[in-house]
Amino acid sequence: MINFTVGPVQMDEETRKMGMDQIPYFRTPEFSEIMKENEKLLCKFFDAPQDSRVIFMTGSGTASMEGGILNFFTPSDKLLVVNGGSFGHRLVELCQIHEIPFTEIKLEYGKALTKEILSEYENSGYTGMALQLCETSTGVLYDMNLVGDFCNRNGCFLFVDAVSGFLADKISMKTMHINAAITGSQKALALPPSMSFTVMDAEAQKRCYNNKVKSMYFNYADYLKNGERGQTPFTPAVGTLLMLNEKLRRIETNGGIEAMNKAAAERAQYFRSKISQLPFKLFTDKDSTSNCVTALMPTTPGVNAHKIFEIIKDEYGIWICPNGGDMAEKVFRVGHIGSITNEEIDKLVQVFEDLAKRKLI
């Protein structure tokens, strides 16, 4: 099967080989050293300010979304939450569950967050903001310079879910005034799903230490303390963390974050250039597309997006990425993260062309 979903994605050969290895005992100085390097390189690739730290959470991206909302904010905060798709909606639900006061900026799905929309919330006493870098369900990349300037101007703590966006789209905690950002192992890092990571600046760490969190598993102060000696409070997915180390070092050797961003942009561009003649419409605002995924709407009346996913899976041995909820029958997605070649993209385009011939799209 060729995998064009947005996670788990296709792993590199180097990562796969490590999957064969026995997993070492981890309460050792040897493993701590690897974790320290993981922390250093993640900080570097997020362009995090000095004294930033990383929390290594065994859990899906949602675990780190919830952990962030729980540790960075309190009921004394007043948040702006951008809901432009399922993952933005999840941030809204997390604020509701944890009783963090918030205002929801509900965008039409597929649309950008504009200066005009945001200007409504200037000087209104907001203390924090939470949103995705890339809203994976719609393929929208938010203008993080716009958001960062807003937060900086308004004294808002900025928490960014870059689970899918990291490595594919540009992110700089420094220039975008981001206090904390998360990513996941099974996205552009192309590791097995199991871990998510939170990079925090000094202010974010301070909030973790000051906040009384009603959870053991999500007690970030405990993770920060254990992290000082390169450890986690509980047994992490050790194998994935070793693969992370190999991957981060490889990125560093091969041109760093700029090279990763560039490759992702080229791959997304290559795919998009190939499908212009097909009966699909870009679901995402043209100037706000993320490099990590292309969201498409079939334009032929009666064609069901989820059915296309099923046919391609069952008849061609390829996974594209279906959507959930309201968008399930209207939108499907093609991911550009992980180890994907142009030849594989060509193959997918041929499948679409074949479906067109068969009058199935």
Place this chain on the structure above:
Amino acid sequence: MINFTVGPVQMDEETRKMGMDQIPYFRTPEFSEIMKENEKLLCKFFDAPQDSRVIFMTGSGTASMEGGILNFFTPSDKLLVVNGGSFGHRLVELCQIHEIPFTEIKLEYGKALTKEILSEYENSGYTGMALQLCETSTGVLYDMNLVGDFCNRNGCFLFVDAVSGFLADKISMKTMHINAAITGSQKALALPPSMSFTVMDAEAQKRCYNNKVKSMYFNYADYLKNGERGQTPFTPAVGTLLMLNEKLRRIETNGGIEAMNKAAAERAQYFRSKISQLPFKLFTDKDSTSNCVTALMPTTPGVNAHKIFEIIKDEYGIWICPNGGDMAEKVFRVGHIGSITNEEIDKLVQVFEDLAKRKLI
């Protein structure tokens, strides 16, 4: 390195080979079917009553300990919690964090929970009880028939942390009156760390549905609902779940749970018979030893248990399992779970003999 820790443990060849495989997209009927089989086989191996269900949590064993305390109990409960080591202590802390009223039965570490101790709590209005099957930090196996009868007689909901004990020690939810039990991927299942599993009877499920949990990631009602179609609410460690399926099927083919229990008992016995001449004392009550681990105290004055761990790691390429906290300098452990051969045990015994010759133990 040979690994005698209690997790991550040495994986079987069959599991390791699967580590090379690309990880499939999982929102498919194909993956759901595998998950349904995982659920069925875990219920079978826990000897769970009909209509039991399983929750697949991406996270360490502690995630499922916390999830259990959070979902099965409320501040209206009155719990008995057995604290016989670090993991029992963790249950105590979880009750404190989540404001579940409880009485702590604090055992001398290494000692059994006796009928006499338990009899003190008869007819005292307890609604639940939480404890380990095997307290991994001390190697004590609790008498679960005694506990189960107590809970049955007193109308207590019984929540058992069998993270390390499952497969190594006998557990039957039916005959031991257990309502919910957990285990982890990196223990006797010998898979990579990343997942933990909760088997629940009908009463446990009812509690999850009735309880209003202040968490998205630990909302078990949501896991139960998604599980009906063989899915999880959030991206799980898909690779580990596929390995779980292979392992459970292999156990089923090779004599089932009885054969696993027997092999674990034989391995523990083999190790213990070989060390009788060495300057170690069993830390655990002789009639209450778990098959999953042997906890030992050096008897030679001045010998530091943690130092033994370090020497064996650095000079002999073997990991035994150090203890944490108060026990760190007094107790070390040798695990018997995972893919360990008698030849490897012989090698470890030779190392101990060599240390004795070198007057280091």
